[in-house]
Amino acid sequence: MPKITIIGSGNIGLSLAKGLLAKAYCQAEDITLTRRNIKQMNSEAERGFKLSDNNREAILRADIIVLAVLPQQLNQVLEQINGAIIAEQQLVVSVISGVSCKDIRLQLGDDIQVVRAMPNTAIAIGQSMTCIASDHATDHHMAEVTRLFETVGAVVTINEDLMTSATALCACGIAFFLRSIRAASQGGVEIGFHAHDALKMAVQTAKGAADLLLQMQSHPESEIDKVTSPKGCTIAGLNEMEHNGFSSAFIKGIKLSAERAGGLYKD
Ligand SMILES: NC(=O)C1=CN([C@@H]2O[C@H](COP(=O)(O)OP(=O)(O)OC[C@H]3O[C@@H](n4cnc5c(N)ncnc54)[C@H](OP(=O)(O)O)[C@@H]3O)[C@@H](O)[C@H]2O)C=CC1
Numbered sequence: 001m002p003k004i005t006i007i008g009s010g011n012i013g014l015s016l017a018k019g020l021l022a023k024a025y026c027q028a029e030d031i032t033l034t035r036r037n038i039k040q041m042n043s044e045a046e047r048g049f050k051l052s053d054n055n056r057e058a059i060l061r062a063d064i065i066v067l068a069v070l071p072q073q074l075n076q077v078l079e080q081i082n083g084a085i086i087a088e089q090q091l092v093v094s095v096i097s098g099v100s101c102k103d104i105r106l107q108l109g110d111d112i113q114v115v116r117a118m119p120n121t122a123i124a125i126g127q128s129m130t131c132i133a134s135d136h137a138t139d140h141h142m143a144e145v146t147r148l149f150e151t152v153g154a155v156v157t158i159n160e161d162l163m164t165s166a167t168a169l170c171a172c173g174i175a176f177f178l179r180s181i182r183a184a185s186q187g188g189v190e191i192g193f194h195a196h197d198a199l200k201m202a203v204q205t206a207k208g209a210a211d212l213l214l215q216m217q218s219h220p221e222s223e224i225d226k227v228t229s230p231k232g233c234t235i236a237g238l239n240e241m242e243h244n245g246f247s248s249a250f251i252k253g254i255k256l257s258a259e260r261a262g263g264l265y266k267d
Pocket residue numbers: 007008009010011012013034035036037038055068069070071073076077095096097118119120121171
């Protein structure tokens with residue numbers, strides 16, 4: 001069983017820990033969670049995770065060290081753990097947006113194996129879309145990281161220069177799709193449903209759309225063609241959305257998020 005230390009147990013760090021436990025990748029006691037305010041982590045202690053507010057100590061027996069702090073918090077963490085990582089035995093996985101493998105190796109040492117990963121919060125339920133990349137890691141380490149993230153969702157290996165794009169499309173993307181479900185449910189209320197029914201209907205409809213594409217391996221437009229009866233109500237609604245910039249707004253949002261993701265460490 002690999003031992004994992006997650007440095008920075010906030011939204012994504014905790015989601016990863018919960019997902020790994022739920023999918024039986026390891027036992028709770030194999031995962032050490034760190035943050036500065038560990039007093040706020042009572043429920044995690046109850047789940048059986050080890051807790052620490054000392055990053056240097058927390059990485060001592062870890063096989064995999066996951067960096068999951070905010071970009072602006074990273075330098076302090078790297079100073080704390082610098083010199084304590086055993087290059088031949090330990091692997092660093094960073095989920096931090098806008099920080100390259102090289103940025104991390106520049107501070108920790110060139111012999112340290114670093115893999116970047118970009119999951120999303122659906123990792124907590126084993127449904128993440130995670131992109132991974134490295135500029136130098138061995139095939140063995142890439143396979144190990146692939147196995148870890150495949151336990152909690154789908155994995156695509158990409159070139160590191162596309163990592164900020166992956167951040168926008170997949171990590172931010174979950175918020176974009178959630179907002180579109182929220183918008184659908186608000187529309188549902190306006191045409192007559194109570195809020196809880198409208199939300200349930202919107203969620204299941206969105207799930208059906210995603211599953212259609214996943215299971216049929218089809219293109220969205222070919223599935224849309226099956227819904228849009230000639231002179232029908234679907235094409236009327238769809239075209240109204242497009243006249244109001246639906247696709248354009250989505251694309252522009254993704255582009256802006258990608259731009260921001262690239263600058264997060266430097267800002
Ligand atoms: N949220 C998401 O969906 C995704 C986020 N990411 C990336 O993951 C990183 C974390 O994001 P997110 O989880 O949203 O942020 P959060 O603010 O929720 O989590 C950051 C955590 O780091 C802890 N922390 C800060 N400084 C230290 C330190 N010196 N040692 C140990 N822990 C520390 C904070 O707790 P405390 O203040 O108590 O120390 C906090 O719990 C970011 O770099 C982000 O780009 C990547 C993919 C998806």
